[in-house]
Amino acid sequence: MDNKENLINRFLSNLKILFSKLLLKIKGFFIGLFTLIFIKPYELFRSLFLGIKNLIKNIINAYKTERKAFFKGLSSFFIPGLGQIRNKQYYKAIPLFIILAIFIIVELTTGNYIYALTGEIAQYPAEDKLYFFRDYGGFFTKGIWGFFSLGELVRGDMYRGEVIRTFDRVLTWRTADNSRNLLGQGVIALVFLTILGAVWIASIVDAYKSHIKQVKTGMVEPVKQFIRRIWDELFAYIIILPAVILIMFFTLIPFLFSFLVAFTNWTGRIDLGDELIFWTGFETFTLIISDAAWFTFFLDVLLWTVFYAFMSSVTVYVLGLIQALIIESKYVVFKKLWRLILILPWAIPGMISLMLFRNVFADNFGLINQLLANADLTNTVKEILRTIGLLGQGVAGEDGNILWLTSPNNGRLAKAIVIVVNLWMGYPYFMLLITGVLGTIPLALYEAADIDGATGFQKFRFITFPWVLRATAPVIITTFTFNFNNFGAIYFLTSGGPRYESIPNSLRILGAAPGQTDILISWIFKLSFDATVRQFNLAAVYSILIFIFIGLTAIYNLSKLKSFWEED
């Protein structure tokens, strides 16, 4: 009796501790959320406001105390490099002039200002409104104009007494606006103008500071000394420049473009040239929540994505662990050979394995169906699958192959296969990793356990497993985020199929319904590239949602890595 009570008490106290821990976690989560939504923006605005206030104060201060330096800065404010010339630093002025000149030349050569000046405006006067930068602006000004307006005129519109056409070589302003291209051009123009702005500000600050320095030292810094100083001081910036330029072009610009698409109404239904894209703000975001049918699909896909990412990481980890433990156990000889053989699935390129398995599970003449037919097991397996609720295809005892990946009734089966195939491909990686970690566990721990008379399972439970888990925890989270976005695992194996049995009409019109094994990322692919769908704005919205989720997970993961934040 006593023992039982004791047990219950212990259980209750454990429960209490668990509950309070959970409560703390939840509390922490809400506090974090609160800070994120309210405190952080407040702090941001406050620091922004204070920064601007400080800046103005500093400028006024500079005007009062360092008047000469202030005017040199001011001349750089009008033309970058002018202040440097007045400082007699021609080696700084010339590159600054060149940068400005490049921007101006690009603007002038891509624009049609010359026609505007030679009387085209008088010849074709605008009755209503003249879009000067649309008609004559160069790359940057037209880009900015296009970014904010996303175009004004389409084929057939009357403008300045002429009809807008698809393309006009002579009067280029008669060419219809293509909103998509304007948006792209606008993003690129904005990025470049931001860079120009940064250079401009740097030149102002430099002109001001150089003057003060020259007064202090009484000399102009010679060219050679300047170059050496820059090379030394800015060495780190110079060597990360290639990476920054690459990332700006091939990551940042595409990112900004796709981010902005979420706030437009751009779909494949909009015939560019005949119709315009508009800024719609958060309309697309509200659509995915307000449309009930759409929202259920979204939740379905989201749940499956999370389930898939979780299961595919956990199964792979567990099998990898078992495999590593078995091969490392004292019962196994030729460890290296076993490891080499069992590692093969990892060495095969993923896309090939996935497409191979697509054949393996093919409806007709796929390997599995052939094997089952040869062994006369088709119906038995069907029965088993039906009993555990994976198979919904046809009625009991029906002939025919098992439709592993294609029957709308077999959604769960297809999902199971996706996870199993991922397991086949993924376990060797963890087997490798965990084998490596096992080697790092100090033998002294096991010896001590032996002395205390621990059983094999206890040694695993209290030494091996915690050690392995701690060493591999970041990798598990990385795997989870990887699988969350593992487009190939779905696309090459099932292409998202099988389709849902019934699709509500509101979705049928959009034609954008996911398949039963579609995870978010492969659905996004369908939404943006499937020729009959092309819901670009929706795809962009989902991309942003994924990005927020994955980004937060990754930052959390990194924050656990002490080494990342350590200053060196």
Place this chain on the structure above:
Amino acid sequence: MKRTLKDRFSRFLKRLTVKNVIIGTFVYGWLFAMVAIVFTPLFWMISVAFTDATNLSQVSIIPNPSEWSLANYIELFTYRSRAGQRFSDYLQAFFLSFQIAFFTMIFVVIVSSLTGFAFSRYRFKAKKKVLLGMMTLQMFPSFMGMIALFMLFSWLGLTGNVYAVVMVYVAGAVPYNTFILRGFMRNIPKSLDEAAMIDGATNLQIMRKIIIPLAVPIMGFIAVTAFMAPWMDYILQRILMQTGGRDTVAVWLFRYMDPLSQDYNPILFMSGALFLTIPIMLIQIYMQKYVVYGLTAGAEKG
């Protein structure tokens, strides 16, 4: 001390207890089952690749050497869709992929060793924010971005251009590799730099003569992963290369596996895939020791 066969046998008998036999049977049973699961699809792939069958139904499930034929490979290496092509379609795709992979590897190693060095050795403003920003930006799903890239490449007339695609891959690979290299390089003692600095070495010399040679193993890992990545990346190559009229091997493979494509032919796919798999598999197996190493290098310190 050398043990004789007899010794070994007696030791073996001593260990032959009931418990050990049961566990041993289980362990080996498990291992053989795993091997069977791993190999069944692979053997099937091989036997499909070496048939002259035109339909999967005619392929025997168990590899049967007497029925083997090289018909598929002859087609792979001779079929030219356009007259006057120097190599067959498949080989051309293969070489194109090889080009992309090779240049990606070179540029990734150069660019990420520069950035890795900068991030491990210098203090500069917003260092962590830049690194974190680069790595987070990378996580944005790239499909919509590909539309933007496609527009950019079309304007510049770069669709079908090898280097343009390479640059996209390099931009994608640099942030994570920088992270790994940074983790590795800061374990190299700073005293080495300082000693060199006293001897009058410049920044560039320290990097070239001291840090880079010491970081060779991790750079080998980075080089191989960078080389491997473009082989099987499909979507980007489809958008940026195929529209320029050039197939990479991934695009080729997918074309033969896509039921909607007119080239659909799973048997030819298997032969092409097998041909590609073998070299990649060998490199991967050779490189496996770096996996654990590369994984932990970025994360741990000391």
